[in-house]
Amino acid sequence: MTADRRSLPPRRDERAPREYPLEYDAFRQLNQQPYLRYARLRTGDPVRAARSVSQAFAALYARWPDTLRSPCPAAAAWEILHTTVGVEGQYGRNPEPQLPCVLTAAQADAVRLHHHLGLSVHKTAALMGTEEDSVRALLRSAARTAGGVCARASRRA
Structure with missing residues (x-):
């Protein structure tokens, strides 16, 4: 009786087959919890x-080779996540x-x-695929925008 070659463990000189590319696995492990x-x-x-x-990781995997060739893979992945979560967030209560x-x-x-999540500017920038200075600018402009809206609302009250 001969054993099916695919059911045998790999020999020492063979690499075990991977379900996903190493880079994708690493990216997913690094970002899954913050995502x-x-x-x-x-x-x-x-x-x-x-x-x-x-769903975001599945979409990212489907585009993984293109994502790696993009100017910033983290930014491409963030865009996928942002869009996927936005679609899912439309259904049901949203406490934010x-x-x-x-x-x-x-x-x-x-x-x-x-x-809200307490991440450092460095980690925020890494997840969003942008520079730390860009995150600082986004936070400052958000504070100005929110402050202006709150000030206008309090004047009307």
């Missing part, structure tokens, strides 16, 4: 958050403050990551 925290904040539901992050509606998407994401 889940972000998705949970935006959707207000752990099940929808997990589903949206899973509603003020980000006056902010740009990038401002709102910087505020969510840095202020």
